[in-house]
Amino acid sequence: MKKTKDRIDRKAAKTQYILSIDLGGTNIECALVDRKGNVRIKKTCPTETWKGGKAVLSNIVSIANAVMREAKSKKHRVAAVSIGTPGAVDQKTGRVIGGAENIPGWKGIPLVPALKKEFCLPTFASNDVTLYALGEAMFGAGRGAKEIVCLTLGTGIGGGIITGGKIYRGAIDGAGEVGHMTVKLDGKRDNCGSFGCLERYASATAIAEMGREACKKDKKSLLLKLAGGNADEISAKTVFDAAKKGDETAKNVVEKAGWFLGAGIANLINLLNPEMVIIGGGVAKAGTILLRIIRKAIKTYGLKVNTKDVKIVLGELKSNAGVVGAAALAWQEIDGKERGSSLAL
Numbered sequence: 445m446k447k448t449k450d451r452i453d454r455k456a457a458k459t460q461y462i463l464s465i466d467l468g469g470t471n472i473e474c475a476l477v478d479r480k481g482n483v484r485i486k487k488t489c490p491t492e493t494w495k496g497g498k499a500v501l502s503n504i505v506s507i508a509n510a511v512m513r514e515a516k517s518k519k520h521r522v523a524a525v526s527i528g529t530p531g532a533v534d535q536k537t538g539r540v541i542g543g544a545e546n547i548p549g550w551k552g553i554p555l556v557p558a559l560k561k562e563f564c565l566p567t568f569a570s571n572d573v574t575l576y577a578l579g580e581a582m583f584g585a586g587r588g589a590k591e592i593v594c595l596t597l598g599t600g601i602g603g604g605i606i607t608g609g610k611i612y613r614g615a616i617d618g619a620g621e622v623g624h625m626t627v628k629l630d631g632k633r634d635n636c637g638s639f640g641c642l643e644r645y646a647s648a649t650a651i652a653e654m655g656r657e658a659c660k661k662d663k664k665s666l667l668l669k670l671a672g673g674n675a676d677e678i679s680a681k682t683v684f685d686a687a688k689k690g691d692e693t694a695k696n697v698v699e700k701a702g703w704f705l706g707a708g709i710a711n712l713i714n715l716l717n718p719e720m721v722i723i724g725g726g727v728a729k730a731g732t733i734l735l736r737i738i739r740k741a742i743k744t745y746g747l748k749v750n751t752k753d754v755k756i757v758l759g760e761l762k763s764n765a766g767v768v769g770a771a772a773l774a775w776q777e778i779d780g781k782e783r784g785s786s787l788a789l
Contacts, residue, residue: 460523461515462774463508463563466572466766467500467529469493469546469599474507475764476515476522477771481583483764485514497549505562512563525565526774528572528766529555532617538569541616545635568773570611572766574620576759577604578611578776579769580722584760591718594759595622595709597727600635601643605716611773622712623647627704645704648680648727654697655683666691684730702734706741713746713754724759731758 461476461484468491475486489507491500508525515522531544531551538556560567577594580586586594592606601623605612612619623643624636631640644650655678659668666686671677686694709721727734735756742751761768 460521462771463522463525464767464771465508465527466770472504472507473767474511475767476520477768479775481768485511487511493547497547497553500547501553501558524774525559525563526568526770528575528770530572532571533569535617568777570773571617573602574604574611575769575773576765577606578772579761579765580759581606582772583768585722585757586720589719592720593712593716593718594722596725598725599649601647625708627708642708646701651680651683651701652678658693658697662693665693667694680727687733699737702737703741706738707745710742710745713750717750720755722757722759728758
């Protein structure tokens with residue numbers, strides 16, 4: 445690829461796109477995203493985490509090059525590269541420094557330097573859920589708000605914090621690990637090694653597990669029927685579907701998960717005093733049946749002065765949340781709003 449100047453042409457960037465990448469445990473998504481958060485080209489490939497960090501990086505480069513080739517064929521101009529990754533990224537070196545245990549060998553990967561060398565463009569990177577929060581703040585449910593907390597509820601629970609309209613990263617890009625806040629002192633052991641973590645009681649994995657356990661006590665539950673008679677096939681979606689149909693066993697599982705979530709969110713509201721809490725990820729598809737319980741728990745556990753006006757809403761970006769969030773970081777950098785953490789070296 446022909447070497448380009450690293451300096452960002454801000455005037456030209458108004459008509460350009462971000463080569464935006466979202467690294468997930470199952471798939472890698474890559475897209476061109478414009479200044480308004482619109483996705484123009486999008487391609488997906490398997491992550492293949494079992495092959496190790498170097499292979500995953502190779503897959504990222506491969507899918508990104510495929511998008512770049514199509515962009516070139518359509519004469520789309522690319523202003524920068526940006527990627528959201530599990531874990532934390534050293535904002536000085538661009539290396540992954542931890543928190544991505546689901547990808548063997550990912551810690552220490554020179555993510556930003558490698559992509560910068562490949563594409564000869566300004567390159568940015570940060571935690572994937574942190575960028576989800578920024579994407580919702582700039583282009584989704586959080587537009588107009590400056591103080592936002594986001595949670596993504598999926599296999600685990602991730603979090604992102606926006607303060608003053610900018611990402612709050614903490615000392616090492618590790619802020620927002622809300623899934624690992626302790627909500628039960630004598631609780632279950634988590635993959636992180638601690639006990640009683642929120643994600644052990646309110647993630648999709650936890651809800652499915654509670655559904656399966658509940659079926660052992662109530663073999664007549666609709667849960668079992670929806671799972672084709674096989675309790676091992678019960679997922680979080682099965683639990684929510686059964687609850688929406690009025691199944692008491694499923695409703696009890698949703699109630700328990702919702703109260704844990706609400707208590708955790710109340711802690712975040714008490715600590716950070718946000719204007720808005722945005723909930724995304726697969727579990728958020730449950731919608732009002734879950735939000736109702738969360739809001740009730742927040743009123744129970746949160747300080748009234750902080751909770752009375754806070755908005756609890758669902759994310760709007762859906763399947764494009766990852767790539768739009770990564771692009772949001774790049775556009776914010778291009779606009780000069782995060783000079784102190786710029787990786788456009």
